[in-house]
Amino acid sequence: MKRLSLSLVLMLLIAFFCMQASCFAEKPESISIGVMGDFSGPYAPVVGPTRPGTLDAWQYLNKEAGGIQGIKLEPILKDMGGKVDVGQSQYNELVSMKPKPIFIDMYITPLAAALRNRFVEDNVVSLVPGAGESLYPVGNSYAYYALYPEQIGVVLKWIKDNWKKKENPKFGIITWDTGYGRAIVTEEFYNWAEKIGVDIVDTQLFGIRDVDLTPQLMKLRAKNPDYLITNSTASGPLAIKKGLKEMGWDIKLINTSGGDWGTAALDPSLFEGDLVALHVKSFDEVDDPSIKTVMTYFTANNRTEKDKSLFYLVGWQVALLEHKILNQVVKDHGWKGLNAENVMKELNNLKDFAPLEGITKMSYSEKRRSPTVARVYKITKGKFLPVTDFVETPDLRPAKFK
Amino acid sequence: MLFLQYLVAGVLTGGLYGLIGLGIVIIYKSTKVFNFAVGALMTFCALVCVALVTNVGLPFWLALPISLAFAAFLGLLTERVGLRPLLAQPILTLIMATLAIESILYGTMLLFWEGYTISFPQGVLPGQTIFLGPIFIPHEFLYAFIVATACFVLVGVFFFKTQMGLRMRVTAESHVVAMALGINITRIFAMSWMLATVVGALAGIFIGNRLGLQVAITPSLAFKALPAIIFGGLDSLAGAIIGGLTVGILEKMAAGYIDPKVAEITPYIILLLVLLIRPQGLFGEERIERI
């Protein structure tokens, strides 16, 4: 017993020193980028593919774009495993590295929201999901895609423009009862919908662990909407669509980035004809040069079908953006000027940046910290086919921060 | 009419809660251990079933018994590795051991399936619906309900009509007395873990068919069954099922007539009320306390 406890203590000590050592294990001749996410926790079905995406993208950038003037870029991936306090500790580790990474990518909303003020204090720039509370009031955070209500807005606008009937199109909202799910249920969204002449007839919430949504769907059906809107992912849309099928109600579902390839692959027949707003090109546009480039690395690194999801492309998108900004800052201000202020200045002046021959479009401004384009996709036989090109999203920032 | 539909939905989902609850109750009844690993165990078995169907290519009717056999094995393994060495330790230590086991299972699942959502291929269970007038009864839930009822009846017969069941109940009462009566209590523990894991695996397979399986989320579904078993009583088999049904119905009624937001905590409010009025649950064994 004594020996066991001693060896336990020893083990802990050794592990402790390993941890200490790993803090200094980065090469001075490379630039580090912090990449934090919930790669194994509850959000992993969505953001998990970011890991391969990021790795492939930096491989591409270091090989074909020559890093930043010949200096290699190194992403440091941290998996917080669903624990906010672990994430916080990993963040502290990233910002205490020398030299400190300027960019820290956050693929987890609660942590991004909690650390919002820390980004400013620690003088780092963070790329976060498109949820309002992590972006506003304006700090050092930038979203990698449009706010969730803005994405829905693109679809609503498109439906309204193609609407043949006389009366307004009617929409019912059924969404997760979580911070993520509720992100589309904002005052600005309702006001805007009224303005463009579509009716939101009912809003229903459901729990992330609900297996049956009968009451919610019954209530929605009583209001007779033309489309349903959701902001949920993986099991959420699956539960909705299964419920709809069981009650024999044929209605199409509109989803944001949560309804991407990963979700549709769960049961492609169910999602037939649904509409999804995404801000990147589709994997299914196989002839597109940007998708071709991405797929070269996708296949070269033996990525599986499960990685074929939006966040794989987001990993690319973020890497491309950071590469472009860092390159520009070094070009303009030299290595000495490589700091958060200059990076943010560069980001705020970014207009229609379309990397990799237009895989997406990104623009930021001092006041608006999220990209402003999205495309409407229709799921046809399990494939995501675009019905519009990149279109400008409505501006649905929280009103007080406009 | 709406009321009837809510009732049907409540009964059918309640059956699922009851099935998970049954797994917890079986272990609690014979070993007095509250199994926090139940969610991880059921997810693991369901994931194995999916893997057998999609990766190995077995038909579902063959994959199901194999995965249930795996469940029994996993239950046995858990008991052997995790709880057997802790025999005669305080109950809280045992409960912690189940948490540690949950962590190990969670990590193991991540190794094989990572964090992605895994779903059954389509058509494993016929996704038809029975329409009775305006009322609809989905097959998926109906099957779950039937399986839950069957499990309940079988386990009940096993517990109350067989020698093995009597052994289990004696062990539940007092480990020391059971030992003195010649009962090999370690074998009883192993038996109940195997039985409970198999029941849990069935629940996991139904949930997986419905929502897909995700290593970090699906285990927490087991917590949905907590109010159900408290409602029915931690040590009552009938209570698990009836508690499950009651919680299911109340949840759907609250969602239908009040607000889905309220539905989320309705079971817990009921739980508090039940605890205040009848601390041992509706069907639980009354604590016999004499000085």
Place this chain on the structure above:
Amino acid sequence: MLVVQQIEVFFQHVIQVLKGVSLTVPPGQIVCVLGANGAGKSTTLKAISGLLAAEDGRVTDGLIEFDGKRIDNRLAHDVAGMGITQVFEGRRVLEHLTVDENLRAGNLGGTRGMQSKLEQVYSIFPHLKSLRKKAAGWLSGGEQQMLVIGRAIMADPRLLLLDEPSLGLAPLLVKEIFATIERINREFSTAILLVEQNAARALEIASYAYVMENGRIVMDGEAQVVKENPDIKEFYLGLGEFGTRKSYKDVKHYKRRKRWL
């Protein structure tokens, strides 16, 4: 039949409770062990029945033989399977099970003969029959004691270990219980190892007696002989040297601490 030779028992590897205890139970006889609280009587029984392990205890020295087979540190259910049944101190009934189920639980070895066995027990304890559907936890102390003895008979043991059956019972009930013990011994010719504090009663029905103190057997002999021993009389039976009840004020324990051996 049962031979215990010089056993030493440690709890948690450090606390020594038994320091070389030896005793023998011949077939079909009642043997009693007397001793004060904490003398190690119950521990001796647990050492025999194999329940020490449940309390982190071990027989570290000596041996226990039953019918010539070593049983020290064997698993409890194995020992029970060989025909040794222990009845615990403090009436450990299975509270939530009915009386009937309690008795059935006693005979888990074979279902055959269950019914006749049940009838046998009910004939010994007719009172229990009227309670057969009642949860055992709600029975009175005396009824519970009958129940646990009845449960032990169900297993058809060859050796019955009884741990203080009279504890906390009214004198009349004690009398009844001892009568029953004698009856069991007579009818089924079951050997009984009886641990008691009620020395007078125990010595009446036992044929041989051991006296334990501080984890040691300090005296043994035929029950009659032990009963006549002046020290036993004074310390265990509360009688003076001349067979008269001694006034409490005359007891000079502090002066006459008997040193055995």
Place this chain on the structure above:
Amino acid sequence: MWRPCGVIDETYEQDLAIVRTFPQWTLTVAALGALALLPAYVSGVTLNTVNHIAITIVALHGVNILTGLTGQITLGQAAFMAIGAYSMEMMVRYWGLSFWIATPIAMLITGVAGVIIGLPSLRIKGFYLAMATLAAQFIVPWIIVNVRPDLTGGTDGLTVSPPSIGGLQLTSQESIFYLCATVAVFSTVFARNIARSRYGRAFIAIRDNDIAAEIMGIAVVRYKLLSFFLCSLYAGLAGCLYAIWMRGISVEHFTLHESIWYLGMLIVGGMGSVVGVILGAIMIRSLTILVTYIGPWIAVFLPPGTGTVLELGLGPIVFGVVVLAFLIYEPHGLARIWERFKAFYRLWPYSY
């Protein structure tokens, strides 16, 4: 309270003292000194973990009073922390109170909430009581999210501004460390004093047999509720510290899993022992962080490509195995190992 031979109390002051002998004084001063100098030697990352451990110790003292001493199992400590954190932040935000005033009030609010949740304990015991506190763990976050989302920020939560002391903003890990460490030390002393006072003995009596305790003249109702009150008081304090340490709060920080692990830490440390609380918190918290390094560390030795999956899974597996092994080989907790070490040290080189 074992002491070596020959240490005898001669006055009541000595009997009341926590730190008794000269070597103990030396050790205490040295330990406090080392603690004070810690920020100079360790990096911000380690300090961050140390801060989390200190906060955990504060919360865990509460669990220890309720579960370790009084024997009432709680699965709702994280929910109580949420009450403390939210009420503190809301008072600072909407009433403009300073952190230093808001914290004691928040603690009291949490304490009262704890008493309300503790009310069922008058009727129910054991695991069923645990279920009542479990209900709190679900109901409290629900109230925070749904009742006044305009005030509590709903599911988004609130960001917390750092408190200031004499014009100095407590933003750096060093400054938070001094706050957390001081609070942890004082709450440890307080917890130690509760454990050895009349209250502590009453709690233990209730734990061992509440009916017997009542017969002995202990007002069981009052002491049970007092125990819930103290537990929640600690939770409220820990919640406030957590808020300024994390700099943001949302219900996702105060999960059921967290609550269950508080109980786990107590068992790993050793039930009912103040030393156990400290050791348990250190062990589990540092293990949680350490295992996040194990996956990537092992992945280095593997051929590229296979490592990515190991990175995810190895952490939880190692965590579970260490905790399980620990439970199996030392079910009485780290506190027992500590006692054994002390005994070994005292008797060395002549053991026994």
